[in-house]
Amino acid sequence: MDRSNSTEIIQNHYGTGDNVGAKYYQAFQTLTPQHLVKQVGMVFSSIRDKDNAKALIQMEIIQNTENLDDRARSILRILSIHLGLTDPSSTDNYPALIHFLSTANSDLESDICLAALLRLDLKNGKLSDAADRYKLADKVGEYSREVFYELIADSDTLEKEFSQKKLIMKEGEFSGIIRGAARVENYQLLKLAAARLSETFPSYNSRAFSLISDTFQVNPELTKSQSYFITRSTKEKIDALLIKTEILISESRGKDPRLFDIAVSLLQYTGWSYPAITDTCWAFISELEKKHPDYATQLHIQYNEDFSNAPEIIKKINQAKSNNYTRQEIAKTIVNSQSIDSDTFQLLFETLTPAEIRQWLREGGIFSISDSLERNFIEL
DSSP states (O other): OOTTSOOOSOOSOOSGGGTHHHHHHHHHHHHSOGGGHHHHHHHHHHHHTTOHHHHHHHHHHHHTOTTOOHHHHHHHHHHHHHTTOSOTTOTTHHHHHHHHHHTOSSHHHHHHHHHHHHHHHHHTTOHHHHHHHHHHOSOOOHHHHHHHHHHTOOHHHHHHHHHHHTTTOOHHHHHHHHHHHHHTTOHHHHHHHHHHHHHHSOSHHHHHHHHHHHHHHHHHHHHTSOGGGOOHHHHHHHHHHHHHHHHHHHHHTTOOHHHHHHHHHHHHHHOOOOHHHHHHHHHTHHHHHHHOHHHHHHHHHHHHOOOTTSOHHHHHHHHHHHOHHHHHHHHHHHHTOSEEETTTHHHHHHHSOHHHHHHHHHTTOEEEOSOHHHHHHHHO
């Protein structure tokens, strides 16, 4: 992100970063046959550690166990769908789940299975099927309602459901409303639902949703102007957001990618120095670089002087700073060039003196930058 440009700081960060595995753990502990409880618990442990590859292997081992009946296999299939460990295009999914739903022994089994079917519809791009399936269901529970709120319901429906049921909603249903509100860009509803969740079910997850809500609220102020034109009050809001983000990154041990989305976006937008949060990002650099490799590279340079993954232009700048002969050779190349593009103009300022730059311009040197405002700023 170019910090010189106004931008939306948070976009589409309302997914399953709140750890879908944790939500289903207790339910599947209840449904799983006793002799598989320990193995299923290991799958959930891997999901909590964001190690889906390990979880997939563990699930395959369990599913290949000889002493599984059809019911146990169906429960494991449902669990795999909820945890994102099943190929949604598999032709075996629908027959197995529909049969299980028709023979469910409890409301919990029906609810978990219906929720899995809804997710399966959506993963296969069948939104209308998911909506119809939800409407046709004889009975829906908290898990299927959560999926409906999160991925299917429109803005008016979400507002109506929240208004009528907010006093009796369970934690997962609040989470579904919040993610659904973000999906349909109803940020006022998101704010109200996040506040109600924090009040009714205070937890790490409620604090994370509260942070996301606060970030969405400040977005309009940031999109109006570039970072160096924002007001003092907006800066104070950004400071507060970064403080909350740093606390939650530490608390989650860097396992929640939503927090890095917010931290990196705000840091790159402002360009300001925040040692506390950059120190924390560096402490969890292995998690950060999974989704933000470019920013991770910046931290590798800042904290470890490691330029191995840096863009070539950054490597050249470092070489120019550390080796006078290299600087002179680069300067000579620039002086002999008729134009400099936006990718290499930084070398101009690192290798030439102000007098040499003015001389290069007088001799016809130009900046080949399409954005006239950026070009005029650089020339100035």
